[in-house]
Amino acid sequence: MAPVAVSLATTTDFVTAPHTLHDVIAQAAEWYPLHELSFISSLAQDSIQTKTFSAFNQYVRNLARAMLEWGKPRGSVIVVYLTEHEDNMTAVWACLLAGYLPCLQPALSAQQAHKEGHVAHIKNLLGSATWLTSELGAEQITSISGLEVHLFSEFKSSGEKFAVGADWVAYKAKPDDDAIMFLTSGSTGFSKAVVHTHRTILTACRAQGQNYGLTSESKVLNWIGFDHVGGSLEFHITPLLHGASQLHVHASAIITGPLRLLRLIDEQSIQLAFGPNFLLSKLTRDLEKRSDLFGCFDLSSIKRINSEGEAIVSKTAQAFVAMMKKFSKNPSAVSLVIAPGFGVTETCAGCIYNYPLDVLTTELAREFLDLGRPLNGCEMRIVDPADGTTLRPDGESGELQIRGQMVFVRYYNNAEATSSSFVEGGWFRTGDVGIIENGVMRLGGRIKDTIIVHGISYGIPELETNLQTVEGVMHSFLAAACYRAPGQDTEGFIIFYSPTFNLDGAEASTELSATHRALRDICVKMITLPPQFIIPIPVNQMERTTLGKLSRARLMSLFKQGQLAKYITRSEELLSEARGISFVAPYTETEKVFVKIYAGIFNLIESKVSVSDNFFEIGGTSLDAIRLKREGEEYFGLPDIPSIQILKHPVLSSLAHYVDFLLSKGTQTEEYDPIVPFSVTGNKTPIFFVHPGVGEVLIFVNLAKYFQNERPFYAFRARGFDSGHLFFTSMDEMVSCYAAAAKRIQATGPYAIAGYSYGGAVAFEVAKRLEAMGEEVKFFAPINIPPNISDHMCELDWTAALLNLSAFLGFMSRYDADDMHPSVSLLTRQQQLEFVWKLSPPERIVELQLTLEKLDKWTDVAMSLINCGVDYIPTGSVSAVDVFYTTPFAGSNVDWLNNQLKPWTGWSRGEAWSDFSRSKVSYILVPGEHTTLMDFEYVSQFQKIFRSRLEARGL
Incomplete structure (x- = not known):
């Protein structure tokens, strides 16, 4: 077949079409003054803040005028480092209207060396050291010298002094002026800065809007970060150009609450949204658990979901659309289509799209959905990657190249990288492997590293x-x-x-x-x-x-x-042989039953399961542990195999022995041991974690797996869960018990101790106790808790303990728990339990294998811990403190950090962590929220940050 290159003709601009981004916002404010920009932030996920196009236009022009007070020459680069959509959007438009060049900075690495290296690189690359960021962002870059930092909060306040005209600009831009810069991921080295002009951006936005069918009556939903071209261009400037209203939602609100997506589509009449393959897959799995809400949403408005970033699996797309129909009040009215596409930072996001596809009625011949044809004004071709120019025949794979006016003009201050990214004729080398067949493109892999x-x-x-x-x-x-x-x-x-x-x-x-x-x-x-x-x-x-x-x-x-x-065969033979050396076949009937259960959970052949296998070391999660408990109880006819015993007996033979004990001895009480060993492998210093205020330690299961074969991982579980075990009656009693247990497990220091929430205060006392014994505590880490917890404890009663526990278990939000307290406290204890029980998601009850009696007992344990902390006043100090913090139950990260964890400026409160450390305290931001930072979505990032601090302390 003949070589192919595919192109589509460029559309003709309207006479009134904007030529610069300045024109875009002016036109939006003039033609559609009451259309809206709406926002859901990371801090207030259940409320929507709104600005009309007209109000936003005036707001950012006032700020642009305030920005001139910085005295920067026109064209200066301003690094915008903010997390919320509204803040980023505001900063970018202010820079544009002031005649500056905004450079959007994604989240910085949590690893200090990488972060400092990146910031220094950006400073040298841009020849500028001006950053516009939040208090939290400023804290992250404080160790890098020579930066000029402007706080966004102060910048907003300065804008209140000005009231410029609705068409004011400091400089009238031209189409080929630099407009916005985006940083590449830096996955193959330090980031490059992609320069887009007003022309490249508007060319892409016109073509995208035409492809999406956007009109001034459309409403789009975006959850991609604004530092990404998809969030800022494809889902902000493109709809703004067409007069479409927008809802920008912080990603955490969708990922942690998938039902929120359905509610927003229903309540806001969303027509266009974004969903990469991994998110569609996750949402489908999560939504399957909420069958109680099938048929509860009006989803007739949603017409299209764009999907970029990675190839979309055909079955995933089908499952997602089918799931949306199940949740719809009128399934036949759901005409949702999936639009797979391709785009990169250098092409202003999506530049190749398949025709919107009804995946339920279309026969899907391939495992992945095709990516389609280029937008108007864009060309694509497949060439031999060896020389970058020889066209490949139709249907053969090769390097995907793209050409058109939406392709970036250059990498900032990097002529060599710019030159190597293009070949003769202005073709951009994407670094991806593709196939074009009958004019339709599909990806086949990646050339880039x-x-x-x-x-x-x-x-x-x-x-x-x-x-x-x-x-x-x-x-x-x-x-x-x-x-x-x-x-x-x-x-x-x-x-x-x-x-x-x-x-x-x-x-x-x-x-x-x-x-x-x-x-x-x-x-x-x-x-x-x-x-x-x-x-x-x-x-x-x-x-x-x-x-x-x-x-x-x-x-x-x-x-x-x-x-x-x-x-591969030889490797499998050797691994099987190695396994055989330590392999122990089941002997007792109980062991044989658990071999069958293990095999089912981990999809193993029964003959390959050894009774020496450790449940967590072969991949068991907290949900797997619940399944193991449930299936064991069902087979043996036991009313309860306590979850804690699965944690304490992770080796199959040990768990079988414990179950035999239950079968023969009934409910005879075992001696209380606070230590739960999640992992005992590895040569590095063990880590001890203290439970949060609910007393349980299952929350650490997902975290512990990252420490396997590196360092032992132990957790302290509160006393009182098991029959015959008395509650702790004082902080001192609890600390004495935990310190003695730590010494029994690890005879000498150095020690590493962490405490989550309430457990941070307990861990502090354990660390002090060990130091008083002459031991070295090299690492102490309170997680999202101030040193003085007594003020919080004195406000809590049994009702609060029940509601807080319910929020912790995911039965309700923390805000609902606080709101319900006055009315629920008027009920009897039994009525309170039944009230919470009725609100609890049935699938969550099943997951936890919970009963009313167990919930009652658990609340008593939580209340006992409250009583231990109500009179607690921290004193003394430890050698070092590393404070990990995230979004609190109420308020912002900045307020939480400055008003609770660090000293207030101006005077000493005597309640900040620096008052209890003999060296400088480190404050480390981690992703997620107070109750979610160890969930699957965030724990992978938390463990990296946490482990880096352990290593920084020499452990």
């Missing part, structure tokens, strides 16, 4: 560098390559390496097992995902290129052709 996991890009070179350090890996003979298995929701990867040991040697099985375990652990810690395959290849079979590099493309080709099968 990145892997996308749940929409987040990770650099393969950085991963490879860390994997090279594993004992058993021959240095410079390791490569990682992207791979998506059939039916897989998100992209995966394979590790190829040459072992330092002989695969036919006497100790090969033991050495291979240890090497593969270490490689998996690093992958999980760095990118939250284990490799799908780890393939050991003898060094004499690992070919290099003429430049001395391993070719990932060649290794993947060999893998797909089956030419590495013998090495």
Whole structure:
């Protein structure tokens, strides 16, 4: 077949069409003054703040005038580092109207060295050190010298002094002036700054709006961060250009509350939204659990969901649309279509789209949805990646290249990167592998050195560098390559390496097992995902290129052709042999039952399950533990296998022995032991976690798996849950018990202790107690709690304990719990329990295997801890404090940090963590909210930040 390049003609602009972004906002305010920009922030996820186009236009022009007071020359770069959509949007428009060039900065790395290196790089790259950020952002960059930092709160206040005209601008822009800069992910090194002009942005926005069918009556919903081209251009400037109203929602509000998406579509009559493959998959799984709300929403308004960022699995799209119909009051009225597309920062987001597809009525021939055809004014072609110019025939894969006026003009101050990104004729090299067949494009992989996991890009070179350090890996003979298995929701990867040991040697099985375990652990810690395959290849079979590099493309080709099968088979033989060395077959009937249950949970062959297997070390989660408990109770006819006993007996044989004890002894009380061992492997200093105010420790299950084979992970569980165990009656009694238990597990220091919420105060006292014993406590970490908890405790009664526990368990929001307290407290204790029980989601009750009696007992435990803390006043100090904080129950991060965790400026309150540390206190922001930071959505990021602080303390 003949080589192909595909293009579509450019549309003709209307006479009145805006030529610059200045024209866009002026036209929106003049033509559609009452249309709205609405916002849901990370701090107030159940309320919507709104500004009309007219009011917003006046607001940002006043701020632009205030910005001139900074005295910067026209064209100066302003780094905008903010988290909320409204703040980012305001800052960008103010910069544009003041004649400055905004550069949008995504969230900075939590790792200090990487963060400081990035900020220094941006400072040198831009030749500017002017940042507009929040108090929290300023705190993050305080260690980098030479930056000029303007606080957004002060900037907003300064705008109140001005009242300029509704058409005021400091400088009338021209179409080819620089407009906005976006930073690349930096996944293959330090970030590049992508420069877009007014012309490139408006060309893309016109074509996007035409493709989406936007009108002034449309309403769009966006949850992508504003620092991303999708959030700022595709879902703000594009609809603004067409007069469409917009709702911008902080991502956390959708990810942690999937029903909120349905409610917003229903209540706000949303027509267009965004949903990458991983989110559609997650929403489908989460929504399946809420069958009680099927048929409860009016979803007839939603017409299209754009999906970019990663290939969309056909079955995922079908399942999501089917799920939306189930929730609709009138399923036949739901005409939702999925529009898969392709775009990158350099193309102003989406530039190639498939025709909107009804995935339920269209026969889907391939595993992934096709990406389609280019927008008006855009061209695409597939070429030989070796030379970057030779066109590939129709239906053959090669490098995807794009050309058009929406393609960026240059990388800022980086002529070399700009030049290497284009080939003759102005074609931009995307770095992606694609196929064009009959004018329709689909992706086939990536040339660039990145892997996308749940929409987040990770650099393969950085991963490879860390994997090279594993004992058993021959240095410079390791490569990682992207791979998506059939039916897989998100992209995966394979590790190829040459072992330092002989695969036919006497100790090969033991050495291979240890090497593969270490490689998996690093992958999980760095990118939250284990490799799908780890393939050991003898060094004499690992070919290099003429430049001395391993070719990932060649290794993947060999893998797909089956030419590495013998090495995979040999690896499986050795791993099976290693497993056989420690393999213990079930002997008792109870062990055989648990082998069957383990096999079902982990999708294993029963003959491969050893009674020496540790439930959590082979991948068990908190939900898996609940399933194990439920199936064990059902099979053995036991009324209860306490969850804590599963945590204390994670090894199959030990759990079987405990169940035999229950069957033979009935409910005989075991001696109380506060220690729950989540993991006992690893050579680094153990970490001890103290329970939150509800006393339980299941919340740590998701976190503990990241420490396996690195350091032991223990948690303290409160006394009083089990029959015959008395509640703690004082803080001193609890601390004495926990300190003695820590000494029993770890005889000498240095110690590492952390406490979540209420547990932060207890952990502080345990750390003091250990220091009083002459031991070194090298790491103490309170998590989202101030040092003085007594003020909070004295406000709480049994009703508050019940409602707080209910909020902690996800039965209601914290705000609902606070609002309900006055009326619920008037009920009898039994009525209060029944009231909460009726509000509780049935599937959550099943997950927790909860009964009214257990909820009653749990509330008593929580109340006992309140009583222990009501008179608690912190005194003394410890050697070091690392405070981890996130969004509190009420208020902002900034207020929480400055008014509760750190000293107030101007005087000493004697209640900040710095008053109880003998060295400088570190304050570290972590993602999520108070009750969600250890949930699946956030724990992968929390563990990275937490582990980096442990390492910074030398542990």
